Amino acid sequence: MKTLASSPGLLFRLGAPVSVILAAILVMILVTCALMASWIAPYDPTDLASFELMNAELPPAFTAEGDTRFLLGTDNQGRDLLSAMLYGARVSIAIGGGAVLLAATLGVTLGLLAGYFGGRVDALIMRIADVILSFPTILLALLVSGIARAIFPGAATAEWAPIILICAIAIHEWVQYARTVRAAAMVEAAKDYVRAAKVIGLPPWRIMLRHILPNVMSPVLVISTINLAAAVLTEATLSFLGVGMPPTYPSLGTLIRIGNEFVFSGIWWIALFPALALVILVLAVNVVGDWLRDRFNPKLRVKR
Amino acid sequence: MKAISTPVLAVDGLRVEYPLANGTVFTAVENASLVIRPGEIHALVGESGAGKTTIGNTVMGLLERPGRIAAGSIHIEGKRFDPTKGSAKDVVLGRDVGAVFQDPMTSLNPLFTIESQLTEAMRYHLRLDKAAARTRALELLRAVGIPEPERRLKAYPHQLSGGQRQRVVIAAALSCNPRLIVADEPTTALDVSVQAQILKLLRNLADERGIGILLVTHNMGVVAQIADRVTIMHRGKVVETGTTEEVLRRPKADYAKALIGAVPRIDQRLDRFPVLGEEGKGRADEARTELRARAEGMDEAPSDAPILSVENLCVDYITSGWLPGSRGHSFRAVDNVSFSVHSGEVFGLVGESGCGKTTIANVVSGLVRPTAGRVLYRGQSIAGEGATRRVGPLRQAIQMIFQDPYSSLNSRMRIGSILSEPILFYRLASSRTEAERDVARLIEAVGLDADAAQRFPHAFSGGQKQRLSIARALGARPRLIVCDEPTSSLDVSVQAQILNLLKDLRDATGLTLLLISHDLAVVRQMCDRVAVMRQGMLLEQADSETLFDAPQHAYTQELLSLVPTLDRIRGETKAA
């Protein structure tokens, strides 16, 4: 999860506008809050014993019927919404980050191989990538998590669900890394410094790691930032559809799913606050990612 | 010269500025003035960063934001022209000023037919109807010498060759009868033979139609061949202006003298290029002596056997098919080429782009495998039939320097690591400190300061990077260096320095050089023997003097007659 979004200082030196730096600071605050959820959350939402049904569906503290104990109100089981959101954000960010890390590792490796060797290796990797790319992220992710649930019953539990989600998201996302790195590696491999390394007789792995990799890293960092936002969204969507994190260990998406059932009865806060948190988090990451993309590579585009 | 006719272009005291992010202002052009009369070709020359293209763009109305005209005026046919607005009262861009760009491959829109691109300006500016515009487009295509104009009108740009595209671009520039054409490096992207045709076409347009042409170029040979007048620019300022003959034969300003002196001559061989303020020679000699001592230690007993022999070499490029096992098109890049290079000489391989010379360089240095034939190094096969694996001393013996100094050094590595990589890889130093000492020596040997090792490549100019690239090649302690167009992306004065450096290194260390170049003049200045290639075949090889003074093959003769050089200045009566 080491994306450029998490370093406002660097952004400042790159000459980013104020809005981008503010967005980066916001990302940092959100991420810190989420990571420290177990210390700063007023209640422990995973402790079933702590909820009381008589506290269920309390509106936010600032409304007329609000309860000062629960700043953003409670959900249908009497769980403090703010605490659930902090823990939920932690789950969302961890899964998003995990997916980005897995996808980047896989994609960069395959992209380097394809770009450097070309020929059959390239054709094979890119053919697989094409097939995967002809399916949207969400469908592929649904299939992977659907199949996983069908194969082992434990898939929906809190232990396994994150791992399955990470794989389900990464299976599509790696393609973008592979394509970008391949294209960049092909450009670099044709440059004279790589020819010079070949004339010296350096082995291919060393040329790839020492010479080409550092020169293709900036687009990778840009994609990682944008993909972090996309991965958090995909996870939320899957959880919303009921194939992601279980209600006992909710992510932001799961919370919105729970809240969605109450929207019609005028209990808006259970869905709205997690949704707001999700949009703000993703938007902040996207603001940074968008600027970085324009800054580093105007030709790089979002595709899914 | 015509008497007092209104100039088609009069630039007076022009100053173009670019405000920078840090609040300061970069002055790209300072107080530039020039006048072009009808039928006159005025060349604007200078090295990169001289401001010549900025003037061209300004006159074409294409000055990019945030660039701005800070002072001065531009008159076109006596009418004041405000390029910031794109059009003034009576001057219309495209109608009164035609433009020709450098790269014909990108200046035509790939999605529209030639007809559409030729006629759109006429229909808009001259209000011609479709049929009239078409008739005129046909006339124009004939005028610029395109065969079968009816058929070409329906073609798309990608169906034409580079030379034909540039003719279409010129036709489009002519379409509304402009009095002035601005041509920005119009032949730089073209081969010598096509260049000669395009230059002739431009000259005819000036002579027959009385069009004034502002020719922006870096090539002195081109200037000599077709320009009536020349303005030399340096760092945004005009340093010299006058008739072509005056400026090229009797330059007054120091910079102009140096620039012209640095242009390689094709008519006679000089010992060294005259160069203004050559970069640090200081400790270079000492370092080179050390290199030499080391090299001699490695050399086997001198023998008459060639250091490199290329025997019946063939290289096919096969584009691989979509399915595994299927074969795509095959293209023969090198066709049965044989030559040999003797120890200590500079051997030149010349030809136009696509003739296979770079492929040969790649085979010799082990980047490409031959399809047939073989390459021998001191009698031992290193590529093709019976080749032994290139490891250790064999690999070390042949190193390479490249064309583009901006891409030949890895921008993410310090110079020190780049230069020590071959030394450590071949185990030429027993420790890291010893390698560092070697690197310092190498940097001094190519005329730079040893503290360069601490810096990254972006801190150096193109010429300095090329020096470092040479140092890297020397680090492996090679006996043969393949130089693939080592100076063709450098400015002419820097080229002179690099060529001098290569000569010095050869003299100091007894290296053998295989020089690949498209530039006949460079080859003449550098090489002892030369081979000429065309379409993958070797046409002729001979001693440098013999080849240039009495070429045997018709193609060589043609090339030599077409290449624009300083010794053939337009309008100059041949000095006896």
Place this chain on the structure above:
Amino acid sequence: MLKVLLSRLGQAALVMLVVSAVSFVMFRYVGDPVATMSRENASVEEKAELRRSLGLDQPLLVQYGRFLTRTLRGDLGISYRNQRPVTQLIAERLPATLELVIVATVLSLALGIPLGVLCALKPNGMAARLVQALSLVGISTPTFVTGIVLILVFAVTLGWLPSFGRGQIVSIGWWSTGFLTASGLKSLLLPGITLALYQLTLIMRLVRAEMIDVLSSDYIRFARARGLPSRYIHFRLALRNALMPVITVTGLQIGSLIAFAIVTETVFQWPGMGLLFIQAVSFVDIPVMAAYLLFVGLLFVLINTVVDILYAVVDPRLRARSA
């Protein structure tokens, strides 16, 4: 042309083969068909008999071959959940999804292209900056959140538009359409907008990026140097170049809209294929999942192939290479 076509068809066949293999593997190995299809207390013999009659004792390749022939005949099995032929289920749900996708595609192209051009031509204008900022919000808001907010505002609070279902529909043969009644059209509005919003921002950003790219190209500079009016340069010359990649992306987008319909249909309880699929996923109704995958795979491949051929027709460079 023929070559492009053949290579495209080859690739399409490859994709379909992969998809059918995945489908088959799901069908065959995920869950136990015998357990799901036999009675609660079937004997071992009965189960073996069922296994034989289903052909599950045959070699794998034979089973795959049979699966393929059955599929090609249109027999995709019986849904575990509601015991009806899957083909029939999909045929019932198809019109609802396709109508939603058509509305969303038209909306996203009709708004996305002009907005993208606007942002490219006046990148520093107020309107362009606002659109740019909104587009970032657009790609940062998940479809289901958009849907929930729209329902909260227009259905729950204002009560203007229905929040679920297709409204009144009219049957034309086997196709049922919501385009012909007022309530059908009203019902299409919210889900249509929800589905279109994300795609709209993508198209808009793509058009903007392409247009900016094209405007800085040499051939546009050359057109400027010929003194052509800027409206002509922008809308006749540059727009055509900029729209080339939009063709490809629109193709991909239609595929992605079909997939995203899953989310929209869940939020709006829209009786389409997506809802069918998501219900199948939660009930582990393998035949429906497999069939949906096959069917959507086929749609994607068809769309992509059509787009590639279209591209080859529009771009003279490809046209000539293949001629």
